Amino acid sequence: MDLTRRHVLTGAAGLAATPLLPAISADAAAPMADKQAPSFYRYKVGDAQVTVISDGVNTFPLGDSFVLNAKKDDVAAALEKAYMPKDKVSIQFGPLVVNSGGKLVVIDTGNGPGAFASSKGNVGQFATNLAAAGIDAKSVDLVVISHFHGDHINGLLTADNVLAFPNAEVLVPSVEWKYFMDDGEMGKQTSERMKGVFANARRVFDAGLKKKVTPYEWGKDVAPGILAVETAGHTPGHTSYVISSGSGKVFVQSDVTNIPYLFAANPGWHAFFDQDPAMAEAARRKTYDMLVADKLMVQGFHYPFPGLGNVEKDGSGYRVIPAPWNPVI
């Protein structure tokens, strides 16, 4: 075989290998790639353009209290049924960029630069994948936030704690804003987790953004062709969206369910991060029944990337059928 560039590059290492190593080490082996494809994906909704920008995937051991009202064994069985390892949970984070009505709109922002460092790059990829998609954060007009959990708001700030989208207006659900900025509500919290959610929301919006946000109302367009829809329960102000253009329509479900093979398949399961589990379950069932009845495509923040699909009934729950990847826009 002819010498190629990589043979030349790896040749010295190959020659230095001792005979005690397996033969393959002395071979002029093809180098393994160390990077995944940049995880962004584009599709059209009528005349609007949606770019899904993955913030990465977080994987953690399945604990006893991940689903509050289901046995760990049953959750493990559901993972196994979905061909996933049964002892751990992997959750993707998928912020969006929507180019609609002349405005460039970011919906949710991922885990932020701090998480990139602490997770060794597994999450907090939004900024790099945004750049890979050729989108300049300076060109973003509006940032729309669905709710105040850290995986949705932490990417609002750079590592220097200033707005990551310097020319953007930040829009937040007015109910969410009122709740998390209310000192009385904060004082009522007893769990460490909820104290942390409050503290983080105030870190981002108060210390970071100095409260320069615009609250928005449910039932109105929050941006051109992007309708804000109430789906409270996961948090008090949790919001979904309908992106519409011409005859195109996609429902952006935010966190109505988390990973679909657990929580769309089992809509009665209460993930520990649903703040009002009964209200979240009601929103989930109502939303998924509507998606099935209206044959409405859905984009899920925590669905596997790129997270666009259709929903159908499956026994006592729902199944999400991913939309086929289109290699052109």
Add this chain to the structure above:
Amino acid sequence: MDLTRRHVLTGAAGLAATPLLPAISADAAAPMADKQAPSFYRYKVGDAQVTVISDGVNTFPLGDSFVLNAKKDDVAAALEKAYMPKDKVSIQFGPLVVNSGGKLVVIDTGNGPGAFASSKGNVGQFATNLAAAGIDAKSVDLVVISHFHGDHINGLLTADNVLAFPNAEVLVPSVEWKYFMDDGEMGKQTSERMKGVFANARRVFDAGLKKKVTPYEWGKDVAPGILAVETAGHTPGHTSYVISSGSGKVFVQSDVTNIPYLFAANPGWHAFFDQDPAMAEAARRKTYDMLVADKLMVQGFHYPFPGLGNVEKDGSGYRVIPAPWNPVI
């Protein structure tokens, strides 16, 4: 709002707009992106690394004879059930690069540079997506061909009709080679389609490669950790593969089925391009029963990109569950 680069760029056009145009045309609108993400995807099989390199998607109107033994209405219904347009068919092409045992191995090559031009870039993307994945065609050691249809072999040649992988050995199934190089078999053909398949195979292997190929046998490793498996019927020498490394294993099904929501869901359906439909159906049922029984992951050349999944029984057919995208390798 502050002036940003794109406002400056589009400002002149905005000013020149006449007042008769809708207001949005005079707005400093965010430019639409014109490129999809590069369609490649990496995953590990034990110590081996697989990179799926999309060659694109071909879309054509659903005709009466796409499925030989099913009514057009039934095929349209199956498309609709899969949330696809019911009047057309979209087929992806997914060649692989496998880095295994020190060798860089390409499995199948896509529709080639001629198709890129004639399809206006919808297919024939293999070379550009290979480059996007950082893989130099010169560094490929082996090119393994599953069968001699144009969407698998045409990418063997550059636009100048020389081997697109200049340092590679080209490996072909010995049964396929013998069949398509046999003048007697060629002389028996009566359909224009089959005459074309023969002519194209000879264009590539004879005029192009001057027959510099190495035939391989079923039941043996064709490359390190890549076992060739007989799945004839689609063509006489149609071959699948098992990629193995450590405890990792993936079945590369080639064209055992075409798009899974039609032909895995309805394994008795005979696509017009199955040369021996009954034999192809038998191979399909045997393969899919094995995939279900062994819980073996499968990579499908014509599955929606990236084409890795698991198979389960679904009524009288099978359902392919796509593996979740991993934003890191």
